[in-house]
Amino acid sequence: MKKESIIDLESIGALHEFVQCPPPRHPLVSVIDHRDFYGRRPKDPAVRLRMGFYTISCKKFEGLMYYGKGHYDFKDGSLVFTAPGQVIGAGPDIRVEEGWGLFVHPDVLHGTALGRKIHEYTFFHYEVNEALHISEEENSLIRDCLRKIEREYQGSIDKHTQGLIVSNIELLLNYCNRFYDRQFYTRTRVNADVVQRFEALLKDYFGQPTLIESGLPPVTYFSSRLNLSPSYLSDLLQKTTGKSTLEHIHLELVDRAKSLLWGTPHSISEIAYELGFEHPSHFTKIFKAKTGKSPSEFRNPN
Numbered sequence: 001m002k003k004e005s006i007i008d009l010e011s012i013g014a015l016h017e018f019v020q021c022p023p024p025r026h027p028l029v030s031v032i033d034h035r036d037f038y039g040r041r042p043k044d045p046a047v048r049l050r051m052g053f054y055t056i057s058c059k060k061f062e063g064l065m066y067y068g069k070g071h072y073d074f075k076d077g078s079l080v081f082t083a084p085g086q087v088i089g090a091g092p093d094i095r096v097e098e099g100w101g102l103f104v105h106p107d108v109l110h111g112t113a114l115g116r117k118i119h120e121y122t123f124f125h126y127e128v129n130e131a132l133h134i135s136e137e138e139n140s141l142i143r144d145c146l147r148k149i150e151r152e153y154q155g156s157i158d159k160h161t162q163g164l165i166v167s168n169i170e171l172l173l174n175y176c177n178r179f180y181d182r183q184f185y186t187r188t189r190v191n192a193d194v195v196q197r198f199e200a201l202l203k204d205y206f207g208q209p210t211l212i213e214s215g216l217p218p219v220t221y222f223s224s225r226l227n228l229s230p231s232y233l234s235d236l237l238q239k240t241t242g243k244s245t246l247e248h249i250h251l252e253l254v255d256r257a258k259s260l261l262w263g264t265p266h267s268i269s270e271i272a273y274e275l276g277f278e279h280p281s282h283f284t285k286i287f288k289a290k291t292g293k294s295p296s297e298f299r300n301p302n
Contacts, residue, residue: 005047006049007050008050008051008052009049009052010051010052011105012027012028012030012053012105015030015053015103016030018049019032025154026153028104028108029103029104029108029153029165029169030153031146031150032100032101032103033099033100034057034059034101048088049088050085050087051084051088051103052084052085053103053104053105053106054082054083054103054106054124055081055082055101055102055103055104056080056081056172056176057079057080057081057082057100057101057102058078058079058100058101059078059080059099078131078132079131079132079134079142079179080128080132081123081124081126081132083124083125102146102169104169108162108166109166112163112166113170114166114169121173121177122231122234123180123231123232125230125231127229127232130228130229130232132176132179132180132183138175138179142172142175145168145169145171149165152165153165180235181239184235184236184239184240192240195241197226198222198248201222201225201226202222202248202249205217205221206252206255206256211274211275211276212274212276215278216277217249219233219246219249222245223245230245250286250290251290253275254287254291257271257295260275261298262299268280268283268284268295271283271295272284283295
């Protein structure tokens with residue numbers, strides 16, 4: 001098996017050079033047609049790219065794409081988002097029908113309101129199989145934002161250019177937020193199944209006699225067993241139940257703690273250790289945040 005090779009591309013200029021496109025019109029933002037991108041870059045599946053910028057890609061082609069360790073078929077067309085540092089690649093049989101990629105270097109967002117809240121667009125950390133599937137009408141809205149971004153960086157750069165580019169990137173991302181909400185809500189049956197499986201995993205985990213050895217479960221414990229990214233699982237639960245993955249974990253923890261406080265003579269420190277806490281003060285903090293009372297106040301209300 002051929003050893004995987006990762007090529008780091010830290011600048012938009014380096015990306016253009018790699019795919020043999022003309023130099024970028026703007027040093028920090030670029031839109032590339034996927035027929036150019038995949039037609040010119042190496043198709044060796046052992047060669048992966050790790051880019052130092054945000055990417056938003058609309059893909060419609062035949063063949064396999066590699067993201068991380070998985071491979072996926074995008075013949076139906078989807079929007080895929082990656083954050084700086086993620087690894088992507090293409091299979092040798094890739095045949096691009098249509099699509100584009102928007103590449104945004106973090107420096108263009110520096111000092112802007114969007115730069116301060118870019119982490120709120122959690123879909124940049126979804127897995128590729130959690131891609132956003134958009135309608136023709138939605139695609140038209142996205143393309144309108146894209147054309148405005150291109151128009152700005154292809155014209156004469158002045159003091160307004162960066163602000164207008166960033167504003168249109170933010171508008172595009174806000175549309176994507178709306179479309180992802182629509183996708184969550186139109187997949188109610190699938191989402192209900194995920195929620196049910198998550199709740200079963202949660203009950204099983206906290207059903208252990210003691211959590212001293214295993215400790216509190218991280219979000220990744222559940223996302224990996226449900227074959228979802230941590231961000232996607234948390235967003236799905238938030239939109240379906242009104243609570244994030246961590247909130248569900250803490251609420252289940254508090255329910256278990258209440259049973260131990262009422263039904264056993266164990267000290268609060270002993271209960272904290274049984275629930276997987278290394279420091280009882282951390283247990284007390286979470287319990288009080290969820291119930292409004294400390295464990296001792298809950299056990300002895302008078």
